[in-house]
Amino acid sequence: SQQGEEDPQALSIQEGENATMNCSYKTSINNLQWYRQNSGRGLVHLILIRSNEREKHSGRLRVTLDTSKKSSSLLITASRAADTASYFCATLTGTASKLTFGTGTRLQVTL
Amino acid sequence: DGGITQSPKYLFRKEGQNVTLSCEQNLNHDAMYWYRQDPGQGLRLIYYSQIVNDFQKGDIAEGYSVSREKKESFPLTVTSAQKNPTAFYLCASFGAFSGNTIYFGEGSWLTVV
Numbered sequence: 235s236q237q238g239e240e241d242p243q244a245l246s247i248q249e250g251e252n253a254t255m256n257c258s259y260k261t262s263i264n265n266l267q268w269y270r271q272n273s274g275r276g277l278v279h280l281i282l283i284r285s286n287e288r289e290k291h292s293g294r295l296r297v298t299l300d301t302s303k304k305s306s307s308l309l310i311t312a313s314r315a316a317d318t319a320s321y322f323c324a325t326l327t328g329t330a331s332k333l334t335f336g337t338g339t340r341l342q343v344t345l
Numbered sequence: 346d347g348g349i350t351q352s353p354k355y356l357f358r359k360e361g362q363n364v365t366l367s368c369e370q371n372l373n374h375d376a377m378y379w380y381r382q383d384p385g386q387g388l389r390l391i392y393y394s395q396i397v398n399d400f401q402k403g404d405i406a407e408g409y410s411v412s413r414e415k416k417e418s419f420p421l422t423v424t425s426a427q428k429n430p431t432a433f434y435l436c437a438s439f440g441a442f443s444g445n446t447i448y449f450g451e452g453s454w455l456t457v458v
Contacts, residue, residue: 265445267445267447269447274433274452274454275451276349276450276451277388277437277447277449279446279448282445282446322388324447331376332390332393333378333393333437334390334404335380335388335390337387338386338387
């Protein structure tokens with residue numbers, strides 16, 4: 235079963251607009267991470283937020299975490315065509331370092 | 346350069362044959378993972394290993410086997426028992442000194458005909 239579920243499944247915006255993706259998870263976590271995947275490639279780490287953090291920034295990325303609602307959001311500001319990719323949230327649970335991924339959001343940024 | 350190498354990138358096999366996918370890392374990471382990704386879908390965990398000579402089943406381990414005889418290597422065998430093996434397979438590794446960041450290989454496309 236998927237620990238994380240992203241919403242929406244697909245998102246299409248124009249260059250310059252902001253893109254927001256949401257992730258919900260089911261069990262307690264140590265941290266939550268966001269990854270990006272270009273079609274047919276491996277995943278690239280974007281940002282990590284720990285369970286005791288509420289918000290984190292990195293460049294044009296802003297991540298929030300609400301552990302009471304078991305949810306996180308990823309905001310990409312001033313989107314570019316090069317941001318077109320799939321975005322996944324991942325949660326690290328327990329002492330066994332088990333990392334599970336959500337279903338992903340496919341972002342399309344058009345010129 | 347340090348990283349994770351998966352091979353082969355593309356693999357075609359006949360139904361009923363076992364096939365082994367290679368995953369090698371030179372990052373000195375203790376933990377390694379195998380995921381399966383179907384087109385347009387998320388990643389599902391097949392097996393993971395925290396240390397050498399130890400591994401645990403993930404969410405979809407049936408029809409797959411792994412070994413971890415060396416820290417650097419975590420090969421995945423897709424057996425004939427796997428009902429629908431055609432997919433994209435991703436290997437990843439994680440180390441205590443990598444800031445909880447997972448590093449991924451470029452993936453292997455397996456097509457069973």
